[in-house]
Amino acid sequence: MQIRVQRGFFTSTIGLTILGIIFGIFVIAGGIFTYYYMKYSRMIDARLSGNILQNTTQIFSAPEHISAAQAWGPDELTDYLTRVGYRPEPDPNALGQYTVQGDTVDVRPSKLSYFGGKNALAVKFRGKSIRSIRPLEGGAEMDAAEIEPELITNLFDSAREKRRPVRYEDLPVMLVDAILSAEDKRFFEHGGFDFIRIAGAAWADIRHTSQHYQGASTITMQVARTFFLSTDRNWRRKLAEALISLELEQRFSKQQIFEMYANEVYLGNRGSFGIRGFSEASVAYFGKDIRELSLPEYAYLAGIIRAPNYYSSADRHPERGGQARDRVLTQMLENxxxxxxxxxxxxxxxxxxxxxxxxxxxxxxxxxxxxxHLLDEYSENQLLSENFRVYTTLDPAL
Structure with a gap:
């Protein structure tokens, strides 16, 4: 049996040359991709080694004082404990746990707390006032006691940016829904690139109308840009952003990526300070903990992202705040x-x-x-890179 191979274009000298060139291009492109993939992999390792949340020195108030007959109800106590980092269920990363049993709230500090796992209390109420306080470990009733200090602020960095780290599990669902609606509604479905969004953004650009403007960057791409790249608009940065986005999606869960975003996204300036992250923004714009906000306040914070320097002046220009809020409310309704x-x-x-x-x-x-005072004892780099906790004598109520 004899097999004959017919001569065609791709078996000719020219055809084989072209195939060789195409193969060479693929090899070179693969080599370049591998080089930059490894380069950005090392960059991610260096930037995000250890804890995802940025280390920083935290400054706390003096411990809160409670006393028998004080006009403080159980809801007020549990709201305060939630704000300072306690949880109603066991959590190894929380500052403590509280449980409500009838008219009594049990307060159990963890080893991470100011009290180092001690000072567990049972606080009993009569209506909207404290009836009695006693140690959970046993002993006589107490006239007064101390509970966990409140975080005043994190020390800002040399760029005068302030952060207040928060974990994904502690982000209110309503805020997450608002952010997804405003920035990336298919975030939990795509692999870092939303091709539907990219096509929509391209079509909006073709129409050349600002009212149809929309960005093509997903939350993952924004994290890549915020953590690792400059804000320069050029093709090199876009390619780097794409590669880093692929790596982030492979190495981190969606929840971890969202947590990074929620803690680092730029949300305008308050006074002379830049605000990074939604937890810091909730205090900066509303003077409240992130868990205490209402639907329109969550919508406003999510609406800032598109133009932070414009919308952050809503205290002086209320109509701008209304624009940001109403746009996100409409998007949340559509979703x-x-x-x-x-x-x-x-x-x-x-x-x-x-x-x-x-x-x-x-x-x-x-x-x-x-x-x-701290700079007399430590360098600024130490204060901004270590998880120091500084407890002070400040009474926030004064």
């Missing part, structure tokens, strides 16, 4: 996270954005004094 009635009620609710020079509990002059 079926809320109802039309929710939108109507949220638009009627006033947004009490605090003035940029008086954003909540932060005691700026006191913090500056504490920082100056």
């Amino acid at each position: 079926k996270y809320i109802t039309a009635q929710d939108v109507e009620e949220a638009k009627k609710e006033p947004m009490n954005i605090v003035h940029a020079t008086s954003s909540g509990r932060e005691a700026p002059y006191f913090v500056d004094m504490v920082k100056d």
